[in-house]
Amino acid sequence: MGRAPCCDRAAVNRGPWSPEEDDALRDYMQRHGNTGSWITLPAKAGLKRCGKSCRLRWLNYLRPDIRHGGFTDEEDAIIYSLYSQLGSKWSLIASQLERRTDNDVKNHWNTKLKKRLVAAAAAFPAAPSSRRPPSFTPAAAHAHAHPSPLLPLPAPTVKAETYTYDDFLAPTAGLHDPFAADGSSSASAAVQDPFATEGSSSASAAVQDAFVGEGSTSASAASSGSNWSAVDNAGGFFVDFCAAGADLAVADQFLGGFYYPLDPTLSLV
DNA sequence: AAGCCAGTCAACCGCAGGGGT
DNA sequence: GACCCCTGCGGTTGACTGGCT
Known part of the structure; x- marks a missing residue:
């Protein structure tokens, strides 16, 4: 015996909402708010809808304080970062973005961001094992802990307030590349940018795209030359960003995930 | 012009968990 | 502590749309 349905399916409308239904729900919510329960709301509002359907329609669509579509690059970066730390905790991720719904x-994520990463993973084979931290495992990338003992970054935490761009700025101190086998990584290969919206193949564009906007690290990283590789780790996405040359600070933004909210005072041992 | 296909997104479904009794 | 009800969440589906052949 299965779970009892939350409402009589034969007695309620299903599928897309009509403008009239939207008006009825919006009007009710603006007059009364949802002071009672969602289950009883449809009857009060004169709607032939399941209470859950009303709740979803209001929270995801009719609510006046939400935005639809038009995700900015900054929002994308935040989503990448939080997904790498939290997994598919969409409500938690959405709570870190202003006026976005889960x-x-x-x-x-499912229609755009994930596909970019899948494409990036396909374009780049896994980094040679010699360039990977010995302790790295796909599970570690999802264990909410930093995957490499070489990188003494704190375990990510979710801020109570909304993230800002500044949370993703790179540290200024010079860090060495923990993936480099001999410390002399080559920047000769032109690589594609997993984050690029239009398949740019420029390494400098890749870095600039990763630090969209006014990121102060983009210019130095771009000028030093960069090397991307992206690895899809068994359902968890791990982007290994290796910057060549002296300016390797940027690479650490991506270790263990995509962007880390970094403590600028940290440095590698 | 018609058919096909891929992308997008609103909506549904079922489960987990919290609170009340 | 057990049970029930309700809400919230995440996975999935399916309708719609636009581009391509």
Whole structure:
């Protein structure tokens, strides 16, 4: 015997909402708010809808304080970062973005962001084992802990307030590349940018795209030359960003995930 | 012009967990 | 502590749309 349905399916409308239904729900919510329960709301609002459907329609669509579509690069970066730390905790991720719903973030990830990473993973084979931290495992990338003992970064935490761009700036101190086997990584290969929206193959563009906007690290990283590789680790996405040359600070933004909110005072041992 | 296909997104479904009794 | 009800969440589906052949 299965779970009892939350409402009589034969007695309620299903599928897309009509403008009239939207008006009825919006009007009710603006007059009364949801002071009672979602289950009883449809009857009070004169709607032939399941209470859960009303809740979803209001929270994801009709609510006046939400935005749809048009995700900015900065929002993408935040989503990448939080997904790498939290996994598919869409409500938590959405709570870190202003006026976004979990459904919108989830759809954006599934339709756009994930595909970029899949494409990036396909374009780049796994980094040679000699360039990977010995302790790295795919599970570690999802264990909410930093995958490499070489990188003494704190375990990511979720801020109570909204993230800002500044949370993703790179540290200024010079860090060495923990993936480099001999410390002399080559920047000769032109590589594609897993984050690029239009398949740029420029290494400098890759870095600039990763640090969209006014990121102060983009110019130095771009000028030093960069090397991307992306690895899809058994359902968890791990982007290994290796910057060549002296300016390797940027690479550490991506270790263990995509972007880390970094403590600028940290440095490698 | 018609058919096909891929991308997008609103909506549904079922489960987990919290709170009340 | 057990049970029930309700809400919230994440996975999935399916309708719609636009581009391509």
